[in-house]
Amino acid sequence: MKTPPYPRSMGRLLNTLSEAACGLAEDFLRPYEVSLAQWVVLSALWRRDGLSVSELSEYSGKKTAALSRLLDRLEDKELVRRAGVEDDKRSVKIHLTKKGQGLSHLVDMYKHVNGVLLADLSEAEQEQLFPMLERMLDSVEGKSKKR
Amino acid sequence: MKTPPYPRSMGRLLNTLSEAACGLAEDFLRPYEVSLAQWVVLSALWRRDGLSVSELSEYSGKKTAALSRLLDRLEDKELVRRAGVEDDKRSVKIHLTKKGQGLSHLVDMYKHVNGVLLADLSEAEQEQLFPMLERMLDSVEGKSKKR
DNA sequence: TGATTTTAGTTTACATGTAAATTAGATGTC
DNA sequence: GACATCTAATTTACATGTAAACTAAAATCA
Numbered sequence: 001m002k003t004p005p006y007p008r009s010m011g012r013l014l015n016t017l018s019e020a021a022c023g024l025a026e027d028f029l030r031p032y033e034v035s036l037a038q039w040v041v042l043s044a045l046w047r048r049d050g051l052s053v054s055e056l057s058e059y060s061g062k063k064t065a066a067l068s069r070l071l072d073r074l075e076d077k078e079l080v081r082r083a084g085v086e087d088d089k090r091s092v093k094i095h096l097t098k099k100g101q102g103l104s105h106l107v108d109m110y111k112h113v114n115g116v117l118l119a120d121l122s123e124a125e126q127e128q129l130f131p132m133l134e135r136m137l138d139s140v141e142g143k144s145k146k147r
Numbered sequence: 148m149k150t151p152p153y154p155r156s157m158g159r160l161l162n163t164l165s166e167a168a169c170g171l172a173e174d175f176l177r178p179y180e181v182s183l184a185q186w187v188v189l190s191a192l193w194r195r196d197g198l199s200v201s202e203l204s205e206y207s208g209k210k211t212a213a214l215s216r217l218l219d220r221l222e223d224k225e226l227v228r229r230a231g232v233e234d235d236k237r238s239v240k241i242h243l244t245k246k247g248q249g250l251s252h253l254v255d256m257y258k259h260v261n262g263v264l265l266a267d268l269s270e271a272e273q274e275q276l277f278p279m280l281e282r283m284l285d286s287v288e289g290k291s292k293k294r
Numbered sequence: 295t296g297a298t299t300t301t302a303g304t305t306t307a308c309a310t311g312t313a314a315a316t317t318a319g320a321t322g323t324c
Numbered sequence: 325g326a327c328a329t330c331t332a333a334t335t336t337a338c339a340t341g342t343a344a345a346c347t348a349a350a351a352t353c354a
Contacts, residue, residue: 011168011260013280016208018165020287021158037340053303061163066341068304073339090302090349113158119286121279129279132272133160139267140167184310200333213311215334220309237319237332 010136024113032103038074039109041067042100045080046107050093052085079103157283171260179250185221186256188214189247192227193254197240199232226250 025036034042044051044059053071057064071094074080079100085091096104118126172183181189191198191206200218204211218241221227226247232238243251265273 008277009257009261010264010277011172011257013277013284014161014165014168014264017280017284017287018161019208020284021161024287024290025158035339054301061166062340063342064303065305065343070340088302088350090347092303110156110158114156116286116290117157117161117283120282125279128275130155130157130160132268132276133164135267136264137160137164137167139263139265140164140171143171143263182309201331209310210312211333212313212335217310235320235332237317239333 021113021117024116025109028109028112029106032106033077034079034103034106037062037070038079039106041070041074041094042079042096042103043107043109045094045096045100046104049096050083052091052093054091056094074100168260168264171263172256175256175259176253179253180224181226181250181253184209184217185226186253188217188221188241189226189243189250190254190256192241192243192247193251196243197230199238199240201238203241221247 022036025039029036029039040060040062041056044056051059053064053067056062056067060067062070071080071082075082077099078097080094081097083093083095085093121129169183172186176183176186187207187209188203191203198206200211200214203209203214207214209217218227218229222229224246225244227241228244230240230242232240268276
Protein backbone atom coordinates (compact mmCIF):
# COMPACT_ATOMS: atom_id res chain seq x y z
CA MET A 1 0.00 0.00 0.00
CA LYS A 2 1.65 3.18 -1.21
CA THR A 3 1.36 6.67 0.15
CA PRO A 4 -1.43 8.33 -1.80
CA PRO A 5 -0.06 11.07 -4.09
CA TYR A 6 -2.60 13.75 -3.11
CA PRO A 7 -3.16 15.70 -0.98
CA ARG A 8 0.51 15.92 -0.16
CA SER A 9 1.50 15.99 3.46
CA MET A 10 4.41 18.25 4.27
CA GLY A 11 4.56 16.77 7.75
CA ARG A 12 5.00 13.30 6.43
CA LEU A 13 7.55 14.39 3.85
CA LEU A 14 9.60 16.16 6.50
CA ASN A 15 9.37 13.15 8.72
CA THR A 16 10.49 10.75 6.02
CA LEU A 17 13.35 13.03 5.05
CA SER A 18 14.44 13.49 8.62
CA GLU A 19 14.46 9.78 9.27
CA ALA A 20 16.37 9.15 6.08
CA ALA A 21 18.95 11.75 7.09
CA CYS A 22 19.21 10.21 10.55
CA GLY A 23 19.69 6.83 8.90
CA LEU A 24 22.63 8.18 6.92
CA ALA A 25 24.15 9.59 10.07
CA GLU A 26 23.67 6.34 11.97
CA ASP A 27 25.26 4.39 9.13
CA PHE A 28 28.22 6.74 9.20
CA LEU A 29 28.61 6.46 12.98
CA ARG A 30 27.98 2.74 13.35
CA PRO A 31 31.65 1.70 12.93
CA TYR A 32 32.54 3.96 15.86
CA GLU A 33 29.78 2.53 18.06
CA VAL A 34 28.35 5.96 18.72
CA SER A 35 24.63 6.61 18.31
CA LEU A 36 23.33 9.77 16.67
CA ALA A 37 21.89 10.96 19.99
CA GLN A 38 25.29 10.43 21.59
CA TRP A 39 27.02 12.19 18.70
CA VAL A 40 24.87 15.28 19.23
CA VAL A 41 26.08 15.53 22.80
CA LEU A 42 29.67 14.73 21.90
CA SER A 43 29.63 17.30 19.09
CA ALA A 44 28.75 19.99 21.61
CA LEU A 45 31.67 18.90 23.79
CA TRP A 46 34.10 18.74 20.88
CA ARG A 47 33.30 22.40 20.25
CA ARG A 48 33.40 23.37 23.88
CA ASP A 49 34.41 20.94 26.60
CA GLY A 50 33.09 21.13 30.13
CA LEU A 51 29.49 22.12 29.43
CA SER A 52 26.90 21.54 32.14
CA VAL A 53 23.93 19.23 31.70
CA SER A 54 21.66 22.28 31.30
CA GLU A 55 23.89 23.74 28.64
CA LEU A 56 23.94 20.44 26.81
CA SER A 57 20.17 20.42 27.05
CA GLU A 58 19.90 23.86 25.52
CA TYR A 59 22.36 22.96 22.79
CA SER A 60 20.86 19.62 21.90
CA GLY A 61 17.19 20.31 22.46
CA LYS A 62 16.98 17.25 24.68
CA LYS A 63 15.49 17.30 28.17
CA THR A 64 17.90 16.86 31.05
CA ALA A 65 16.09 13.65 31.92
CA ALA A 66 17.06 12.18 28.57
CA LEU A 67 20.60 13.47 28.88
CA SER A 68 21.06 12.05 32.33
CA ARG A 69 20.73 8.53 31.07
CA LEU A 70 22.56 9.18 27.82
CA LEU A 71 25.49 10.52 29.82
CA ASP A 72 25.46 7.34 31.90
CA ARG A 73 26.12 5.41 28.70
CA LEU A 74 28.80 7.80 27.50
CA GLU A 75 30.46 7.36 30.89
CA ASP A 76 30.13 3.57 30.60
CA LYS A 77 31.90 3.83 27.25
CA GLU A 78 34.49 6.07 28.92
CA LEU A 79 33.96 8.84 26.41
CA VAL A 80 33.00 11.47 28.98
CA ARG A 81 33.19 11.99 32.73
CA ARG A 82 31.02 13.98 35.10
CA ALA A 83 32.64 16.55 37.35
CA GLY A 84 31.04 18.37 40.26
CA VAL A 85 31.23 22.14 40.40
CA GLU A 86 32.66 23.83 43.49
CA ASP A 87 30.61 27.04 43.28
CA ASP A 88 27.28 25.33 42.72
CA LYS A 89 27.03 21.83 44.03
CA ARG A 90 23.82 21.14 42.09
CA SER A 91 25.59 21.63 38.81
CA VAL A 92 27.54 18.98 36.90
CA LYS A 93 30.05 19.70 34.16
CA ILE A 94 30.74 17.13 31.48
CA HIS A 95 34.27 16.59 30.26
CA LEU A 96 35.61 14.52 27.38
CA THR A 97 38.03 11.78 28.25
CA LYS A 98 41.09 11.15 26.11
CA LYS A 99 39.08 8.47 24.37
CA GLY A 100 36.26 10.93 23.79
CA GLN A 101 38.65 13.52 22.41
CA GLY A 102 40.02 10.85 20.12
CA LEU A 103 36.75 10.77 18.21
CA SER A 104 36.66 14.51 17.65
CA HIS A 105 37.11 14.17 13.91
CA LEU A 106 33.50 12.90 13.91
CA VAL A 107 32.42 16.48 14.55
CA ASP A 108 32.29 16.82 10.77
CA MET A 109 29.92 13.91 10.31
CA TYR A 110 27.07 16.23 9.39
CA LYS A 111 28.97 17.40 6.34
CA HIS A 112 28.79 13.91 4.94
CA VAL A 113 25.03 13.88 5.47
CA ASN A 114 24.73 17.36 3.99
CA GLY A 115 26.65 16.21 0.96
CA VAL A 116 24.25 13.40 0.25
CA LEU A 117 21.14 15.44 0.98
CA LEU A 118 22.19 18.34 -1.22
CA ALA A 119 23.87 16.31 -3.95
CA ASP A 120 21.13 16.90 -6.48
CA LEU A 121 20.38 20.55 -5.68
CA SER A 122 22.15 23.47 -7.36
CA GLU A 123 23.65 26.28 -5.34
CA ALA A 124 20.77 28.48 -6.43
CA GLU A 125 18.24 25.94 -5.27
CA GLN A 126 19.96 25.62 -1.91
CA GLU A 127 19.79 29.38 -1.57
CA GLN A 128 16.04 29.14 -1.99
CA LEU A 129 15.54 26.03 0.07
CA PHE A 130 17.20 26.97 3.35
CA PRO A 131 15.26 30.20 3.86
CA MET A 132 11.96 28.52 3.00
CA LEU A 133 12.58 25.80 5.54
CA GLU A 134 13.61 28.36 8.11
CA ARG A 135 10.41 30.31 7.52
CA MET A 136 8.45 27.09 7.89
CA LEU A 137 10.17 26.53 11.21
CA ASP A 138 9.24 30.03 12.31
CA SER A 139 5.61 29.31 11.45
CA VAL A 140 5.57 26.19 13.58
CA GLU A 141 7.36 27.73 16.51
CA GLY A 142 4.89 30.58 16.48
CA LYS A 143 2.05 28.08 16.88
CA SER A 144 3.68 25.53 19.12
CA LYS A 145 2.28 25.04 22.61
CA LYS A 146 5.82 24.72 23.88
CA ARG A 147 7.35 28.14 24.54
CA MET B 148 24.62 27.87 23.44
CA LYS B 149 23.01 28.52 20.07
CA THR B 150 23.33 26.55 16.90
CA PRO B 151 26.18 28.10 14.97
CA PRO B 152 24.96 29.89 11.82
CA TYR B 153 27.54 28.40 9.45
CA PRO B 154 28.05 25.93 7.99
CA ARG B 155 24.37 25.16 7.94
CA SER B 156 23.32 21.60 8.54
CA MET B 157 20.42 20.47 6.40
CA GLY B 158 20.16 17.31 8.48
CA ARG B 159 19.70 19.26 11.65
CA LEU B 160 17.23 21.64 10.05
CA LEU B 161 15.14 18.76 8.75
CA ASN B 162 15.27 17.12 12.12
CA THR B 163 14.17 20.22 13.97
CA LEU B 164 11.38 20.81 11.48
CA SER B 165 10.22 17.24 11.65
CA GLU B 166 10.11 17.30 15.43
CA ALA B 167 8.26 20.58 15.40
CA ALA B 168 5.71 19.16 12.99
CA CYS B 169 5.34 16.04 15.12
CA GLY B 170 4.82 18.28 18.12
CA LEU B 171 1.96 20.05 16.37
CA ALA B 172 0.40 16.72 15.52
CA GLU B 173 0.77 15.44 19.08
CA ASP B 174 -0.80 18.62 20.44
CA PHE B 175 -3.71 18.17 18.08
CA LEU B 176 -4.20 14.52 19.02
CA ARG B 177 -3.66 14.83 22.78
CA PRO B 178 -7.34 15.47 23.62
CA TYR B 179 -8.23 12.20 21.92
CA GLU B 180 -5.56 10.27 23.79
CA VAL B 181 -4.06 8.95 20.58
CA SER B 182 -0.31 9.18 19.95
CA LEU B 183 1.08 10.17 16.58
CA ALA B 184 2.47 6.68 16.06
CA GLN B 185 -0.97 5.27 16.78
CA TRP B 186 -2.60 7.82 14.48
CA VAL B 187 -0.40 6.68 11.60
CA VAL B 188 -1.69 3.14 11.97
CA LEU B 189 -5.28 4.24 12.50
CA SER B 190 -5.12 6.52 9.47
CA ALA B 191 -4.26 3.53 7.31
CA LEU B 192 -7.24 1.64 8.71
CA TRP B 193 -9.61 4.58 8.27
CA ARG B 194 -8.71 4.51 4.60
CA ARG B 195 -8.88 0.75 4.29
CA ASP B 196 -9.99 -1.44 7.16
CA GLY B 197 -8.75 -4.98 7.66
CA LEU B 198 -5.12 -4.54 6.67
CA SER B 199 -2.61 -7.15 7.80
CA VAL B 200 0.33 -6.33 10.05
CA SER B 201 2.66 -6.57 7.05
CA GLU B 202 0.53 -4.18 5.05
CA LEU B 203 0.46 -1.76 7.94
CA SER B 204 4.22 -2.06 8.10
CA GLU B 205 4.58 -1.21 4.43
CA TYR B 206 2.17 1.70 4.75
CA SER B 207 3.62 3.16 7.91
CA GLY B 208 7.29 2.42 7.42
CA LYS B 209 7.39 0.81 10.86
CA LYS B 210 8.81 -2.65 11.48
CA THR B 211 6.33 -5.36 12.37
CA ALA B 212 8.05 -5.67 15.73
CA ALA B 213 7.13 -2.09 16.55
CA LEU B 214 3.61 -2.57 15.26
CA SER B 215 3.03 -5.68 17.27
CA ARG B 216 3.32 -3.79 20.52
CA LEU B 217 1.59 -0.69 19.24
CA LEU B 218 -1.36 -2.83 18.21
CA ASP B 219 -1.46 -4.29 21.73
CA ARG B 220 -2.09 -0.77 23.02
CA LEU B 221 -4.67 0.01 20.38
CA GLU B 222 -6.42 -3.19 21.40
CA ASP B 223 -6.18 -2.23 25.08
CA LYS B 224 -7.86 1.06 24.16
CA GLU B 225 -10.44 -0.95 22.21
CA LEU B 226 -9.79 1.00 19.03
CA VAL B 227 -8.84 -2.04 16.94
CA ARG B 228 -9.13 -5.80 17.13
CA ARG B 229 -6.94 -8.54 15.67
CA ALA B 230 -8.57 -11.22 13.53
CA GLY B 231 -6.99 -14.44 12.33
CA VAL B 232 -7.07 -15.28 8.63
CA GLU B 233 -8.52 -18.62 7.51
CA ASP B 234 -6.39 -19.05 4.38
CA ASP B 235 -3.10 -18.24 6.06
CA LYS B 236 -2.99 -18.84 9.76
CA ARG B 237 0.26 -16.89 10.17
CA SER B 238 -1.41 -13.70 9.01
CA VAL B 239 -3.40 -11.33 11.19
CA LYS B 240 -5.85 -8.73 9.92
CA ILE B 241 -6.51 -5.59 11.92
CA HIS B 242 -10.05 -4.23 12.13
CA LEU B 243 -11.35 -0.99 13.59
CA THR B 244 -13.85 -1.30 16.40
CA LYS B 245 -16.89 0.97 16.53
CA LYS B 246 -14.88 3.15 18.90
CA GLY B 247 -12.00 3.20 16.43
CA GLN B 248 -14.31 4.13 13.58
CA GLY B 249 -15.69 6.90 15.75
CA LEU B 250 -12.36 8.73 15.55
CA SER B 251 -12.17 8.58 11.77
CA HIS B 252 -12.54 12.34 11.42
CA LEU B 253 -8.97 12.50 12.75
CA VAL B 254 -7.83 11.19 9.38
CA ASP B 255 -7.61 14.84 8.34
CA MET B 256 -5.30 15.79 11.19
CA TYR B 257 -2.36 16.21 8.82
CA LYS B 258 -4.20 19.02 7.06
CA HIS B 259 -4.05 21.04 10.25
CA VAL B 260 -0.32 20.46 10.45
CA ASN B 261 0.08 21.28 6.76
CA GLY B 262 -1.80 24.50 7.31
CA VAL B 263 0.58 25.67 10.00
CA LEU B 264 3.71 24.53 8.18
CA LEU B 265 2.77 26.16 4.91
CA ALA B 266 1.11 29.26 6.36
CA ASP B 267 3.90 31.57 5.38
CA LEU B 268 4.72 30.11 1.97
CA SER B 269 3.06 31.25 -1.22
CA GLU B 270 1.55 28.79 -3.67
CA ALA B 271 4.49 29.42 -5.96
CA GLU B 272 6.96 28.68 -3.21
CA GLN B 273 5.16 25.48 -2.31
CA GLU B 274 5.37 24.45 -5.94
CA GLN B 275 9.13 24.83 -5.70
CA LEU B 276 9.53 23.37 -2.25
CA PHE B 277 7.81 20.00 -2.61
CA PRO B 278 9.81 18.88 -5.67
CA MET B 279 13.08 19.97 -4.08
CA LEU B 280 12.37 17.97 -0.96
CA GLU B 281 11.34 14.99 -3.04
CA ARG B 282 14.57 15.15 -4.98
CA MET B 283 16.45 15.35 -1.71
CA LEU B 284 14.66 12.23 -0.58
CA ASP B 285 15.61 10.47 -3.80
CA SER B 286 19.25 11.38 -3.17
CA VAL B 287 19.19 9.86 0.28
CA GLU B 288 17.35 6.74 -0.72
CA GLY B 289 19.85 6.19 -3.48
CA LYS B 290 22.65 6.22 -0.90
CA SER B 291 20.94 4.51 2.00
CA LYS B 292 22.21 1.14 3.12
CA LYS B 293 18.64 0.05 3.55
CA ARG B 294 17.22 -1.07 0.18
C1' DT C 295 17.87 34.21 60.07
C1' DG C 296 14.36 30.93 58.83
C1' DA C 297 10.83 29.61 55.63
C1' DT C 298 9.53 29.46 50.88
C1' DT C 299 10.49 29.09 46.19
C1' DT C 300 13.66 28.01 42.22
C1' DT C 301 16.88 25.51 39.98
C1' DA C 302 19.97 21.39 38.53
C1' DG C 303 20.05 16.96 38.00
C1' DT C 304 18.34 12.32 38.63
C1' DT C 305 14.96 8.64 38.80
C1' DT C 306 10.82 6.18 37.47
C1' DA C 307 7.03 4.80 34.53
C1' DC C 308 5.68 4.48 30.04
C1' DA C 309 5.65 4.69 24.66
C1' DT C 310 8.28 3.90 20.84
C1' DG C 311 12.12 2.43 17.58
C1' DT C 312 15.83 -1.16 16.31
C1' DA C 313 18.03 -5.78 15.96
C1' DA C 314 18.00 -10.52 16.89
C1' DA C 315 15.85 -14.73 18.39
C1' DT C 316 11.56 -17.41 18.44
C1' DT C 317 7.24 -19.63 16.95
C1' DA C 318 4.12 -21.37 13.83
C1' DG C 319 2.50 -21.97 9.49
C1' DA C 320 3.32 -21.92 4.26
C1' DT C 321 6.12 -23.41 0.26
C1' DG C 322 9.30 -25.83 -2.59
C1' DT C 323 12.01 -29.64 -3.96
C1' DC C 324 13.50 -34.21 -4.07
C1' DG D 325 5.40 -37.42 1.97
C1' DA D 326 9.66 -35.48 4.27
C1' DC D 327 13.03 -32.11 4.85
C1' DA D 328 14.74 -27.59 3.99
C1' DT D 329 13.59 -22.93 3.48
C1' DC D 330 10.76 -18.79 3.65
C1' DT D 331 7.37 -15.91 5.72
C1' DA D 332 4.16 -13.52 9.30
C1' DA D 333 4.00 -12.13 13.53
C1' DT D 334 5.62 -11.95 18.14
C1' DT D 335 8.93 -11.56 21.91
C1' DT D 336 13.08 -9.89 24.14
C1' DA D 337 16.89 -6.80 25.06
C1' DC D 338 18.31 -2.34 24.60
C1' DA D 339 18.46 2.93 23.41
C1' DT D 340 15.90 6.87 23.42
C1' DG D 341 12.15 10.39 24.20
C1' DT D 342 8.39 12.37 27.43
C1' DA D 343 6.09 13.58 31.82
C1' DA D 344 6.03 13.55 36.65
C1' DA D 345 8.00 12.79 41.12
C1' DC D 346 12.06 13.35 43.88
C1' DT D 347 16.55 15.18 45.90
C1' DA D 348 19.68 18.47 47.02
C1' DA D 349 21.33 22.94 46.82
C1' DA D 350 20.87 27.87 45.86
C1' DA D 351 18.25 32.04 45.92
C1' DT D 352 14.59 34.95 47.60
C1' DC D 353 12.14 37.36 50.88
C1' DA D 354 9.62 38.59 55.04
